[in-house]
Amino acid sequence: xxxxxxxxxxxxxxxxxxxxTDDATALTAYLAGALEKPLLVEGPAGVGKTELAKAVxxxxxxxxxxxxxxxxxxxxxxxxxxxxxKQLLRIQASxxxxxxxxxxxxxxxxxxxxxxxxTRPLLSAIRREEPTVLLVDEVDKTDIEVxxxxxxxxxxxxxxxxxxxxxxxxxxxxxxxxxxxxxxxSEAVKRRCLFLHLDYPDAERERAIVTSQVPGLDDKxxxxxxxxxxxxxxxxLKKAPSIAESVDWARTLIALQIGDLDEATVARxxxxxxKHASDQRRAVKELKLATA
Amino acid sequence: xxLLDTHIGFVEALRAAGLSVxxxxxxxxxxxxxxxxxxxxxxxxAAYAATLxxxxxxxxxxxxxxxxxxxxxVGDGVARERDGDDGDAPGPDAGPRDTxxxxxRFREALAEALVSGDQQALQDLAAEAVARFxxxxxxxxxxxxxxxYTSLQRVSPAELxxxxxxxxxxDGLDAERAQRTAGRRIGDFTxxxxxxxxxxxxxxxxxxxxxGVTVRPTIDRxxxxxxxxxxxxxxxxxxxxLARRLAARLTKExxxxxRGPLDVRRTVRxxxxxxxxxxxxxxxxxxxxxxxxxxxxxxxxxxxxFAQFTLMLVFALREAFSGVRAFTxxxxxxxxxxxxxxxxxxxxxMESLAASMSQAAMFGRTNYGxxxxxxxxxHPDAIGPRSSLLVLGDGRSNYSDLALPVLADLAGRxxxxxxxxxxxxxxxxxxxxxxxxxxxxxxxxxxxxxxxLGEFVHEIA
Numbered sequence: 001x002x003x004x005x006x007x008x009x010x011x012x013x014x015x016x017x018x019x020x021t022d023d024a025t026a027l028t029a030y031l032a033g034a035l036e037k038p039l040l041v042e043g044p045a046g047v048g049k050t051e052l053a054k055a056v057x058x059x060x061x062x063x064x065x066x067x068x069x070x071x072x073x074x075x076x077x078x079x080x081x082x083x084x085x086k087q088l089l090r091i092q093a094s095x096x097x098x099x100x101x102x103x104x105x106x107x108x109x110x111x112x113x114x115x116x117x118x119t120r121p122l123l124s125a126i127r128r129e130e131p132t133v134l135l136v137d138e139v140d141k142t143d144i145e146v147x148x149x150x151x152x153x154x155x156x157x158x159x160x161x162x163x164x165x166x167x168x169x170x171x172x173x174x175x176x177x178x179x180x181x182x183x184x185x186s187e188a189v190k191r192r193c194l195f196l197h198l199d200y201p202d203a204e205r206e207r208a209i210v211t212s213q214v215p216g217l218d219d220k221x222x223x224x225x226x227x228x229x230x231x232x233x234x235x236x237l238k239k240a241p242s243i244a245e246s247v248d249w250a251r252t253l254i255a256l257q258i259g260d261l262d263e264a265t266v267a268r269x270x271x272x273x274x275k276h277a278s279d280q281r282r283a284v285k286e287l288k289l290a291t292a
Numbered sequence: 293x294x295l296l297d298t299h300i301g302f303v304e305a306l307r308a309a310g311l312s313v314x315x316x317x318x319x320x321x322x323x324x325x326x327x328x329x330x331x332x333x334x335x336x337x338a339a340y341a342a343t344l345x346x347x348x349x350x351x352x353x354x355x356x357x358x359x360x361x362x363x364x365x366v367g368d369g370v371a372r373e374r375d376g377d378d379g380d381a382p383g384p385d386a387g388p389r390d391t392x393x394x395x396x397r398f399r400e401a402l403a404e405a406l407v408s409g410d411q412q413a414l415q416d417l418a419a420e421a422v423a424r425f426x427x428x429x430x431x432x433x434x435x436x437x438x439x440x441y442t443s444l445q446r447v448s449p450a451e452l453x454x455x456x457x458x459x460x461x462x463d464g465l466d467a468e469r470a471q472r473t474a475g476r477r478i479g480d481f482t483x484x485x486x487x488x489x490x491x492x493x494x495x496x497x498x499x500x501x502x503x504g505v506t507v508r509p510t511i512d513r514x515x516x517x518x519x520x521x522x523x524x525x526x527x528x529x530x531x532x533x534l535a536r537r538l539a540a541r542l543t544k545e546x547x548x549x550x551r552g553p554l555d556v557r558r559t560v561r562x563x564x565x566x567x568x569x570x571x572x573x574x575x576x577x578x579x580x581x582x583x584x585x586x587x588x589x590x591x592x593x594x595x596x597x598f599a600q601f602t603l604m605l606v607f608a609l610r611e612a613f614s615g616v617r618a619f620t621x622x623x624x625x626x627x628x629x630x631x632x633x634x635x636x637x638x639x640x641x642m643e644s645l646a647a648s649m650s651q652a653a654m655f656g657r658t659n660y661g662x663x664x665x666x667x668x669x670x671h672p673d674a675i676g677p678r679s680s681l682l683v684l685g686d687g688r689s690n691y692s693d694l695a696l697p698v699l700a701d702l703a704g705r706x707x708x709x710x711x712x713x714x715x716x717x718x719x720x721x722x723x724x725x726x727x728x729x730x731x732x733x734x735x736x737x738x739x740x741x742x743x744x745l746g747e748f749v750h751e752i753a
Contacts, residue, residue, distance in 0.1 A: 023334060023335075024342075027335060027342070028338065028342045030327070030328075031324050031327060031328070031339065034327045035323060035327065181348070181533075181537070182536065182540050183537065183541065184347075190347075191314060191316060191317060194320075194324075194342045194343060195345055195346050196342060197345075197351065231469075234472075236528070236529065238532065
């Protein structure tokens with residue numbers, strides 16, 4: 001199947017799935033589907049990298065298989081492992097029957113079959129017959145060794161299991177890798193992927209995102225909110241507010257039933273968007289807010 | 293030039309500019325381009341970017357090279373068309389085109405476009421500015437050139453700031469924002485003019501020539517000393533993520549090396565669960581080995597940029613060292629350790645650092661000899677067997693006494709000592725540089741950009 005018919009189609013269907021893209025994002029998403037290449041998405045936290053994968057799944061009616069990466073993730077967690085408890089049970093159950101020699105070779109062939117294989121996200125995504133979006137989240141958190149593992153999966157969409165042979169994808173999944181660039185990924189992984197850098201959106205698109213995510217938000221408040229957030233991002237902060245945080249802020253204002261975002265309100269609710277004490281002090285000083 | 297030639301030239305130019313574009317990626321780009329329509333230039337750009345750029349800091353370089361190889365328009369484009377439309381305006385060959393009334397009319401149009409912020413109009417005006425005011429006629433065909441500098445001198449968009457601010461205020465912006473918006477729009481326009489001049493030159497002399505000469509290196513390869521003001525801001529924004537990346541890498545590596553000697557007691561006890569077979573071995577944690585860092589930093593005018601970045605990075609990496617003390621000097625020494633409180637605000641730190649720098653100068657001329665001597669006298673306790681000494685500076689001491697024995701003594705007392713020099717090694721020892729003499733005592737490392745700085749800090753921590 002083709003994932004998207006054209007870049008414009010990608011933009012429309014992602015928007016219907018609740019994800020507003022810019023032109024470059026829609027084009028790259030389309031290309032990732034058309035070329036059947038994995039898509040590496042980088043950018044600051046909270047700009048919608050993971051959300052993009054979810055939106056692709058929603059827009060195309062595919063199932064999302066997610067591999068959350070962390071330090072210490074190994075093959076057994078990412079790819080597959082043998083259900084050794086069940087294997088043990090099988091061996092014990094068969095030990096009574098037949099001559100010892102026969103029973104051993106039988107059992108040996110027996111316990112390395114599908115029945116005892118526990119598939120983990122990567123293998124599941126490859127073996128699935130239905131359309132699948134594979135999300136490899138925060139790939140920069142893994143150890144270098146896991147990257148080697150990903151190479152085989154990402155370039156040929158196949159996995160080699162010594163006892164079973166090579167499992168090749170019948171239907172290539174749409175792969176999205178996300179990264180905060182806290183570690184430089186190896187050239188080999190990058191070469192196999194299309195690259196997309198998601199950044200903070202411009203004010204207009206951000207306002208559209210906030211209003212679409214938070215229904216019931218007054219247009220005027222949305223404009224004021226985005227205006228403040230854009231100014232905050234211009235300051236030299238440790239952690240600039242992300243889209244996710246502007247949406248949180250909008251929800252906060254709804255919850256507090258605030259109809260006008262004046263300086264006092266900004267100062268009072270600044271904690272929703274800025275998570276460092278020094279950032280908050282700096283914001284108050286630079287925006288010349290009257291502290292409540 | 294055929295499309296394939298352009299593509300290959302483009303990829304070659306990217307490689308020359310420091311992006312590693314493999315053959316496979318070039319092929320990917322072509323298959324990506326087959327999938328999209330060619331009518332929109334931004335689509336072509338995005339398709340190339342998705343396949344060829346693999347690191348965000350490279351994007352600026354990529355865009356510059358792209359603009360040269362896939363120009364927005366050819367020749368005069370809009371500017372010439374407009375001449376044709378205008379019945380009574382002189383044609384391109386009917387005498388000088390950048391006469392007073394034309395300039396007035398142009399500035400009028402520019403001011404209008406700036407106030408409305410119409411990107412398309414600004415882009416057209418930038419092309420027109422270069423065509424009208426930036427031409428440097430050559431001696432023959434193909435020898436003429438175009439200058440962004442001359443165009444900007446004639447048009448001088450900066451003089452329009454006040455008018456622009458007034459216009460924005462009328463639109464309902466508050467004063468501070470109007471000022472900022474005005475600055476940004478004029479900066480954008482300046483960049484457009486520079487880009488258009490590059491495009492015109494590329495047309496005359498071939499894109500290879502321009503790509504080699506005018507494309508700036510990516511921000512982490514840019515020399516501290518060659519950085520412009522806007523570059524410095526961008527670099528400062530890079531320092532914090534750089535420190536975070538380095539810190540993450542350091543902890544990971546320490547983690548990998550953490551397995552200490554075998555803990556027999558725990559291993560034996562754990563083996564009881566598996567019938568006395570020691571399946572898992574337990575190890576004693578390795579003793580954390582941390583160094584104290586003492587930074588001596590030259591803050592005189594010539595190396596001020598370099599000093600800023602080095603100090604900021606070292607302090608951002610505080611966690612990797614058990615303690616950090618910093619001293620700045622010109623000809624006297626002042627301690628600045630207390631400026632860098634944990635969790636302090638970057639901008640504030642830079643301000644107070646600038647204030648404390650003035651204390652480091654008694655006579656205002658760099659004097660390494662006196663600074664080193666004063667340091668040894670006033671802070672004899674700073675350097676011990678557990679501390680690493682880091683000297684930052686270009687070693688240019690105005691031909692004064694170098695106090696080599698003092699440095700030798702300091703280096704001898706410290707566990708390690710390094711000297712970071714922001715100059716290219718070929719300048720070491722030339723003029724009043726004592727880099728080679730100091731380098732004989734303390735290993736001297738070239739550190740001209742953020743990438744080299746990152747590598748060095750990784751080495752020592």
